[in-house]
Amino acid sequence: MFSPGKINHFHSQLLNWFARQKREMPWRKNLDPYRILVSEFMLQQTQVKTVIPYFNKWMRSFPTVKRLAAAKESDVLKHWEGLGYYSRARNLLRSAIQIQNDHSGKVPDTFQEMMRLPGVGRYTAGAVLSIAFDQKVPVLDGNVKRVLSRLMLLNENGSNKKSETRLWETMESLLPDKSCGDFNQAFMELGATVCLPQNPLCEECPLKKLCKAKLSGKQELYPPKKTAAKISKIKVSAAVIFRKGHVYIQKRKGKGLMGGLWEFPGGKREAGETEEECLRREIKEELGVNIRIGEKIVTHRHSYTRFRVTLDVFQCRIHSGKLSPTECDEWKWVKPEELDQFPFPAANVKIIKLLNKNT
DNA sequence: AACCCGTGGTG
DNA sequence: TCACCAAGGGT
Structure with missing residues (x-):
């Protein structure tokens, strides 16, 4: 990992970059936990650009947990039409009902309770807790995996359980004491805009002097490709x-x-x-x-x-x-x-x- | 663990 | 045309 001196440099480089370069997104307008929760459901396996119009329309129709919990499934699915992975919409509705019934309409602020919501796994729980509640909890998504594996030359054997565990532990160890929501978002945004799967923009990267892949010229070799499923x-x-x-x-x-x-x-x-x-x-x-x-x-x-x-x-x-x-x-x-x-x-x-x- | 679940953009 | 992949979760 990083030495004590280097990790401070790492945090400030990443957070300063994010403060300058972060994109405008409707769910960044405020930190209403319900809005963050909805955005994280929509963003599962789906790019920001695709989600934005769906999110805006969703919030006009279902502005609160209470309003969503009272909605008909067909209306909910109509709002999800074209976004794909429709079990996300059904699970988000079920989660809203659960939040309304068991948590008085407030999105829960503990990891255990979040993980009990249908459609919420470790990533989404970590994202909501860090972004909406400023808790020190890691996230690990496709972007983070790529950035991390390049930064540290990790995950050499592909995505097996052992390397997944190592990636989660690494993200946890890298968290700053404050601003974990920004830190997590910065990591993901760096992956989405700079540390791209192909042709990464290493010269623009705030971490270029810390990145083991960049320093050894192996950016394109990480993370290792998984064998593609037959279509x-x-x-x-x-x-x-x-x-x-x-x-x-x-x-x-x-x-x-x-x-x-x-x-x-x-x-x-x-x-x-x-x-x-x-x-x-x-x-x-x-x-x-x-x-x-x-x-x-x-x-x-x-x-x-x-x-x-x-x-x-x-x-x-x-x-x-x-x-x-x-x-x-x-x-x-x-x-x-x-x-x-x-x-x-x-x-x-x-x-x-x-x-x-x-x- | 391996497979299922959508869609659109990119090169 | 085609492979790759995206702020993953459920089973």
């Missing part, structure tokens, strides 16, 4: 079924992939099937009806974490059979112009925009 490619056919000026939508089951969101029915194309054969089979399986397939509305590509989808969307009508959906929580016939009242995954939002442009 599979699938083709999906989806149906926009029209009936008397309405279209059919269904709500996905509560947990799992995009749980609680609405969608157009359809499914994965199997080997040897045409787009239309796939759609007829899927709709028969899911809804129990035979359809007549009209013209293709659009083909979209969409990428998820572990697979890429080519989505073929068709206009359809029910030809025969009794509608009896089996795979979903709920289903509805709605007017096209009402579709934007329901939360949909991003791939479906593209379709809806097209529908409402053409009608």
